[in-house]
Amino acid sequence: MDPNEYHRIAEAYLDDVYRTVYCCCNNKETTEDAVQNAFLKLLSSKADQFKDDAHIKRWLIRVALNECKNVWRSFWNRNKVSFDDLETDPSYRDETHEELKEALEKLPQNYRTVIHLYYYEQYSVKEISMILDISESNVQVRLKRARDKMKVLLGEE
Numbered sequence: 233m234d235p236n237e238y239h240r241i242a243e244a245y246l247d248d249v250y251r252t253v254y255c256c257c258n259n260k261e262t263t264e265d266a267v268q269n270a271f272l273k274l275l276s277s278k279a280d281q282f283k284d285d286a287h288i289k290r291w292l293i294r295v296a297l298n299e300c301k302n303v304w305r306s307f308w309n310r311n312k313v314s315f316d317d318l319e320t321d322p323s324y325r326d327e328t329h330e331e332l333k334e335a336l337e338k339l340p341q342n343y344r345t346v347i348h349l350y351y352y353e354q355y356s357v358k359e360i361s362m363i364l365d366i367s368e369s370n371v372q373v374r375l376k377r378a379r380d381k382m383k384v385l386l387g388e389e
Contacts, residue, residue, distance in 0.1 A: 255348035270296035335385035343378035
């Protein structure tokens with residue numbers, strides 16, 4: 233891949249990919265590793281395999297999420313003692329939404345991921361199904377269940 237094109241893509245999508253993967257990993261270091269590995273794979277990929285910039289972004293998110301899953305499945309990760317991170321909030325979260333933030337963090341990882349992709353990255357159900365490699369109906373079910381759990385966590389009817 234052309235270095236100038238790679239730099240343009242990195243500048244355009246690094247923050248979006250990071251925020252999406254952080255939502256899944258909920259750990260700064262794991263997120264950074266997953267995103268770095270995704271961009272390294274992009275560097276070694278062929279530029280003609282991508283249709284357009286939206287395809288590149290979806291591909292990066294999917295690869296980074298898979299990298300995150302690989303870390304979570306590793307022997308080392310399953311057998312470590314976790315410490316609270318000092319700075320764990322991505323930039324889209326702020327102090328005025330503390331209750332919402334806490335409720336989101338209580339959701340299971342698969343629900344957090346679809347909520348983030350749908351509401352923060354504004355992907356359609358079809359695009360989310362392609363990114364996560366699941367059916368559109370499964371995305372809709374996860375969104376419904378996540379919304380229901382959020383209502384319970386936030387004390388709404």
